[in-house]
Amino acid sequence: MPAIVTHLRSLLPCAADLRATKKYWRQDIAAGITVGIVALPLALAFAISSGLSAEAGLITAIVAGIIAAVFGGSNYQISGPTGAMAVILAPIVAAHGARVVPLLCLMAGLMILLAGVLGLGRAVSLIPWPVIEGFTVGIAAILFFQQVPNIIGVEARAGLSTLPAAFEALTRITPTTALTTGLLCLTAVIIIAACAKISKKLPGSLIAVVIVSVGAWGAGLTVPSIGTIPAALPAPVVPEISVGLLSALAPGALAVAALAGIESLISARIAAGMVRGGSYSPDRELVGQGLASVGCGLFGGMPATGAIVRTAVNVRSGGRSRLAAIIHSAVLLGVVYVASATVAVIPLSVLAGVLAVTCYRMINPATVRQVLRSNRADAAVFVMTAIITVGLDIIWAITVGIIISGILVLRRMANRSGIFREDLPSDPKIAILRIDGTMFFGVGDRIEREIPRLAGVDVVILRLSRVGIVDATGVRALAQVVDRLVDAGNTVLVKGLPTQVQEMAQRMELGQLSIDDYLFADMDNALAQARQIVAANGGADPSGRFRAVAE
Secondary structure (H helix, E strand, O other): OHHHHHHHHHOOOOHHHHHHHHHHHHHHHHHHHHHHHHHHHHHHHHHHHOOOOHHHHHHHHHHHHHHHHHHOOEOOOOEEOOHHHHHHHHHHHHHHOHHHHHHHHHHHHHHHHHHHHOOHHHHHHHOOHHHHHHHHHHHHHHHHHHHHHHHHOOOOOOOOOHHHHHHHHHOOOOHHHHHHHHHHHHHHHHHHHHHHHHOOOOOHHHHHHHHHHHHHHHOOOOOOEOOOOOOOOOOOOOOOOOHHHHHHHHHHHHHHHHHHHHHHHHHHHHHHHHOOOOOEOHHHHHHHHHHHHHHHHHHOOOOOEEOHHHHHHHHHOOOOOHHHHHHHHHHHHHHHHOOHHHHOOOEHHHHHHHHHHHHHHHOOHHHHHHHHHHOHHHHHHHHHHHHHHHHOOHHHHHHHHHHHHHHHHHHHHHHOOEEEEEOOOOOOOEEEEEEEEEEOOOOHHHHHHOOOOOOOOOEEEEEOOOEEEEOHHHHHHHHHHHHHHHHOOOEEEEEOOOHHHHHHHHHOOOHHHOOOOOOOOOHHHHHHHHHHHHHHHOOOOOOOOEEEEOO
């Protein structure tokens, strides 16, 4: 009970959240403003690509940004609508209509919340490092390709995924417009780089947006801009709920919850790695994201997740506490009610420049070199994860990466396992067979096949001291090894038989491994017993053909 109470308390906001805010509030304000401006067009675009109104995207960015900041497990996370979520939502909206999305938010949010309460957030630690790094590189590539239409001043074609949309946009390029928007993008990149050279504390992204936007407006340039945005947000309303609708939406809600949980945890993990000494609470993060999606559902938004791109912008802009995420939401709220006309004229190519810099900063060349130089298997997992992230989607990339990594780990474990004979020149009728590594489903049959022929041997001692992991297949294989040796006329002693293996053998009714007689302390005693059997009975053990010898 005390452990449960401690876990539940760890899911709630704490005093450490305020201490970080008091320490970094100045740079958090600048970072929050920058992220808010960057998040605005993304929130609108992701909502529209999901088949929803632009208003739904703004609601999600504002509501999720505040709730996840207060209740989430990361000081750096920025939450809101994402491209991956739009991919999952689009077919659901097409099948059931936009009216079901608020209920979908509530269902998915409650699932994520439950996962956090049950402590499932730690599962993200099972995702291998090469998968995380490949995922990060893939996300950076997707983000860059998403900016190609904005860089060349062409509207992205609806219904296409990121990579095809980028190349399709290049076929509709207009040289004059592309030159203008490209220069605006390049100017923004140069300003950000210059600010970084002058001082890392300068909000380079915000400065670039202001300077280039004012310059474009002053020069009277006609380029694609953010455009018209909603002027108000609705009041919270409980969505329509029915048994039939809940049943129809259940599979989609599960997919949304899985994506939101995985993407949010990976984003929080990546953000923590971008900050020296950074950390996060995975279970609390799930609770925060679950509550955020519930809140978005009540306000008529769409499911929210931790947004890797906006989180990266936040960290690179100096955001170090939850205040930055709250400021980001406040900026969007202020834009809706106060400055919608002003923000509407910001060129999309300027924001493309900001995000292009973010792409570059998301990829750490030193880390990429480390992964590629580690070994062929991990390098292949890294490259494959990055390619699948760009070519297919995030869930497939993570799933395939984890599966391949798991198979490679099992293969390494299997290759390091085997059965080896230790000769005793002074006792030719006694053989010691040592089993190394693991006894699991990947090696059971091979170890059984590797049993050497023991001509002229009367007593066999199986040494299990070096056996690590043992599963049900391994226990069964071990029993079969004993059976084969006994059938060949040998008396079998086992040294180092773990207690849990004996207990599992008893439950599985494997009699050969269930015998508990003649337990000895070490190999010397086992050898003494073997020599006694050979001398007294010519290799025959009158009380049984199998003995378990303890460590």
